[in-house]
Amino acid sequence: MTKVHPKVVTSSSSHQQRLFGESETSNADRNLNPVVLTVWKKSLLFSCDGFTVYDSNGNLVFRVDNYAAGNKSEVVLMDASGRSLLTVRRKRASITGNWLVYDGETTVNPRFSVAKHVNFMNAKSIAHVSSTAGSPKKKSVAYEIEGSYAQRCCVVYDDKRRSVAEIKRKEAVGGVAFGGDVFRLVVQPEIDSTVAMGLVVVLDRMFGFRSN
Template sequence: MTKVFPNNVYARLNTTPCSPVDGNGNGNAAILTVWKKSLLLNCSGFTVFDCKGNLVFRVDNYMAGNKGEIVLMDAAGKPLLTIRRKRLSLGDNWLVYDGESAVNPRFLVRKLMNILNTKCLAQVSSGGNSNNVNDDRSGSTGASSSSSSKNVLYQIEGSYTQRCCAVLDKKRRRVAEIQRKEAVGGVAFGVDVFRLVVQPEMDAPLAMALVLLLDQMFGSSRRLSLSH
């Protein structure tokens, strides 16, 4: 298998990333390599490196235990964000919480099924609107849908299966992108290794949380992790 990064990630947990990952609006874009593989044996998950090969984020064993819940951690294993499937929801709706909290979600992410807009994969709204989510399976554009659209913070467009999509803010600016990773040494990476580019205007943990949700909504892991 083509080597994702040469560094020994376990020996570099305390190093400083080469790009900002806190979304503070300063500096250049963070260019991260996402590997759909856990660092732990016999576990499923994701491992994320910065441009120097330093470990930045990790997700371990998210398809086991509490199904419908994903915990995004930093390099040392500290929970940054917890993603939970929204209960009693007819659509594919998820809530994003700080740390391991189960109250006051920061964001609501919902999969869109609108035949009139096939480019749009999902929308991200503020967590305060989590109790007012409507089922979008019919692709309706009624008053409730119009009201909900006013609270959208980000929209995700493109194709996750092709690893070619973008997160757009209210001004239609690309604040994060998922891209195919170039071939290295003549051997091309598959879809399990790809690039996540995060602009300074967006919080990098949130961008990675959106990757995890896209994988749940459109990736092959969805069949496993959401079975009840």
């Protein structure tokens, strides 16, 4: 059976700190190469749906485990040990599909919100991310997401129009192609990997073929 996670072995302690968002002030950290994660649309737990995410060494870094009978409007992104990193919750009375993202397991003072973008003048844009830090009523667009999540081909741009994260198909290994349930998440140093994976979770809720 073809392995889902890659076999490349290149890492450093500062690289891992950046991956988990533990250090964002060092100039060396800002010059790091992109973090390449392999995302598997599958939970490690039986009777659950979710995500399993590996780093370039094949180590588990993120996971999402949703029971089939659980709350379909709330998803928790965890690290490898099961510690809650982000809670993704659908905004009440949202017609177009707006989601709020909170730190940890809290559901007050959202860190940012993600809204499905409906604009026929800009068909490439599928969602925009607004920062709600300080006051949920004062929002500023932090990221714009373009492409197609269904095709696993998306780019996240920051407010300076820099590509900070990308969702792309995983290359075939040994002539065996992966389906849409296995893909890459390429994260640039300008965005935290936890945030980038949080955006993947939101996009899956908005555009995924299967709901958790």
